[in-house]
Amino acid sequence: MRRRAVSFLIVVAALSGALWLGGLALAVQDQFFATAKPPTKEQRPSTAETRQHDEKMDIVALGDSLTRGTGDESGKGYVGYMVDELRRQTDKPIRVTNLAIRGLRSDGLLRQLGQPEIQRQVAMADLIVMTIGGNDLFQGGEALKLDRKQLNEAKRRYVANLDRIFAALRRFNSEAVIFAIGLYNPFGDLDDAKWTSAVVRDWNFASAEVAARYPNIVAVPTFDLFALHVNDYLYSDHFHPNAAGYKRIGERVASLITLTEEGEQ
Amino acid sequence: MSKLVYNEMLKIVRKKRLWVIAAIIAVLVALFTYAQYRETEELRKRLGTTDWRTQLQQQIVDLQNRLQSPSMSEEWRKYLQIRLKQQQYYLEHNINPSAPGAPTFMRTFIENAIDLFLPLLVMVVAADLVSSEASAGTIKLLLVRPVKRWKILLSKYIALLLSVSLIMLMAAVLSYAISGLVFGYGGFRLPLLTGFVQQGEDLNTANVHMIPQWKYILIELGLAAFVSVVVGTLTFMFSVLLRSTAAVMGIMLAALISGAILSNMVSSWHSAKYLFMVNLRLTDYIKGAAPPIEGMTLGFSMAVLAVWGLAGLLVAFFVFMQRDVY
Numbered sequence: 253m254r255r256r257a258v259s260f261l262i263v264v265a266a267l268s269g270a271l272w273l274g275g276l277a278l279a280v281q282d283q284f285f286a287t288a289k290p291p292t293k294e295q296r297p298s299t300a301e302t303r304q305h306d307e308k309m310d311i312v313a314l315g316d317s318l319t320r321g322t323g324d325e326s327g328k329g330y331v332g333y334m335v336d337e338l339r340r341q342t343d344k345p346i347r348v349t350n351l352a353i354r355g356l357r358s359d360g361l362l363r364q365l366g367q368p369e370i371q372r373q374v375a376m377a378d379l380i381v382m383t384i385g386g387n388d389l390f391q392g393g394e395a396l397k398l399d400r401k402q403l404n405e406a407k408r409r410y411v412a413n414l415d416r417i418f419a420a421l422r423r424f425n426s427e428a429v430i431f432a433i434g435l436y437n438p439f440g441d442l443d444d445a446k447w448t449s450a451v452v453r454d455w456n457f458a459s460a461e462v463a464a465r466y467p468n469i470v471a472v473p474t475f476d477l478f479a480l481h482v483n484d485y486l487y488s489d490h491f492h493p494n495a496a497g498y499k500r501i502g503e504r505v506a507s508l509i510t511l512t513e514e515g516e517q
Numbered sequence: 518m519s520k521l522v523y524n525e526m527l528k529i530v531r532k533k534r535l536w537v538i539a540a541i542i543a544v545l546v547a548l549f550t551y552a553q554y555r556e557t558e559e560l561r562k563r564l565g566t567t568d569w570r571t572q573l574q575q576q577i578v579d580l581q582n583r584l585q586s587p588s589m590s591e592e593w594r595k596y597l598q599i600r601l602k603q604q605q606y607y608l609e610h611n612i613n614p615s616a617p618g619a620p621t622f623m624r625t626f627i628e629n630a631i632d633l634f635l636p637l638l639v640m641v642v643a644a645d646l647v648s649s650e651a652s653a654g655t656i657k658l659l660l661v662r663p664v665k666r667w668k669i670l671l672s673k674y675i676a677l678l679l680s681v682s683l684i685m686l687m688a689a690v691l692s693y694a695i696s697g698l699v700f701g702y703g704g705f706r707l708p709l710l711t712g713f714v715q716q717g718e719d720l721n722t723a724n725v726h727m728i729p730q731w732k733y734i735l736i737e738l739g740l741a742a743f744v745s746v747v748v749g750t751l752t753f754m755f756s757v758l759l760r761s762t763a764a765v766m767g768i769m770l771a772a773l774i775s776g777a778i779l780s781n782m783v784s785s786w787h788s789a790k791y792l793f794m795v796n797l798r799l800t801d802y803i804k805g806a807a808p809p810i811e812g813m814t815l816g817f818s819m820a821v822l823a824v825w826g827l828a829g830l831l832v833a834f835f836v837f838m839q840r841d842v843y
Binding site: 272 | 523530570575582605609679682685686711712735742802815816
């Protein structure tokens with residue numbers, strides 16, 4: 253009996269050994285002598301797969317560190333607080349896709365929107381929230397470094413990009429409400445607050461003007477939220493909001509959503 | 518000769534090591550299966566979706582965010598960039614690299630087991646092949662028989678090769694059978710990309726091609742068997758050199774673990790790439806992950822391992838033939 257078992261084991265081992273040798277040969281053949289046949293792109297995911305009118309609420313968040321939630325210890329960001337607020341009001345399942353990337357500028361967002369998968373996500377959304385432009389204006393987040401001439405140049409480019417961003421979003425998704433959240437002045441307690449505030453106001457005005465060219469794009473101000481006691485709402489980097497700051501933004505956006513949803517129906 | 522090999526196999530079977538190894542594999546695979554299951558559940562709960570494209574997109578965005586953080590070592594940044602490009606490639610070509618299923622589990626299991634777990638199991642068999650006979654004194658009984666010494670050692674080595682083959686078979690079959698209970702048994706024909714070549718910061722995709730998963734797994738098993746044989750050979754050499762099985766185990770364990778640690782910190786020590794233990798992760802080349810030291814390729818690592826293995830074999834035979842046994 254034992255003799256048989258051992259002989260059997262030897263045969264099995266030898267056979268599987270041949271298999272591993274084959275695998276090794278295959279590895280050599282495939283990795284060293286393979287002719288490159290890049291996969292064809294034929295099976296594209298259908299971008300036509302647009303928003304389903306189901307019970308679920310799909311929210312897509314786009315933009316920079318503000319949307320990502322940088323500075324909020326809990327990592328929620330205004331998107332998280334906004335969803336918390338919405339969940340309190342509705343039983344609908346809410347799905348959030350946060351596609352924001354820290355440090356993103358308007359040109360970067362435009363490039364991101366060129367990716368087919370991003371387009372598909374946008375197309376499926378019932379609601380889009382976004383922040384962009386903060387990095388175009390405050391380069392690096394240290395302080396407002398630009399002089400008047402550079403500022404005008406930066407604004408010109410930003411407005412052109414924003415226009416193309418909105419046009420792209422509307423092209424992929426003609427129905428979803430888009431909330432474009434504006435900038436606040438993180439330097440409101442510094443000596444040159446007067447000037448920086450003027451610049452931010454001007455910047456926000458330009459953004460709102462662009463948004464007004466498109467249907468269902470709402471420019472949401474945050475300037476006022478941070479106008480008083482700005483340091484209470486800023487993270488230790490004196491640039492990004494802290495949890496309390498994000499909460500205020502989130503609640504403001506959430507309050508808009510109920511209103512517009514009701515207005516639609 | 519075949520009698521000798523049979524005899525040696527009988528000894529290995531008698532020691533019941535193979536059963537222990539099978540049990541270890543079964544327990545660990547069950548553990549990993551459960552962990553993997555929890556992970557996918559968690560991901561689904563977090564994203565509220567099972568749409569893999571959304572998940573992959575989310576991973577890409579997460580990577581892009583991590584790349585933005587200023588305090589990051591150069592190597593890590595490079596590694597993340599490569600991962601990012603790969604994932605974008607998958608997304609653009611509509612390929613789900615982690616489609617659930619037993620074959621996918623098997624593939625990741627081999628990838629993670631190749632540098633430590635499988636060699637460890639091989640060591641369990643190889644470490645006392647000669648040393649135990651030396652310490653127990655039974656080696657004399659072997660050597661007084663009218664058989665050439667090299668034949669005796671060769672029969673032991675062949676028995677070791679057969680055991681390695683069995684261990685690989687157990688790992689493959691058990692990981693497939695157990696994980697399939699949870700993830701299902703399908704998915705062998707899932708297309709996967711391979712042939713990514715890393716050139717500095719860039720990922721050269723000129724040679725990228727698609728192969729079905731079964732082929733991918735077979736390639737990985739072949740490479741894992743190769744690694745196991747080399748580690749087994751080196752263990753075998755130490756088993757000839759030393760009388761104490763514990764010492765053999767200790768040395769090999771130290772080497773394997775130092776390999777895992779070194780891989781993370783040798784990027785600027787270039788000659789470290791000639792050590793066998795930093796070359797064990799052969800499957801990383803198939804996957805297109807960044808090697809620990811720039812300039813390492815699949816061919817290079819296989820050559821280094823082959824040289825170490827041959828050298829170990831030569832030393833083992835030379836010492837065994839020359840040694841006085843009393």
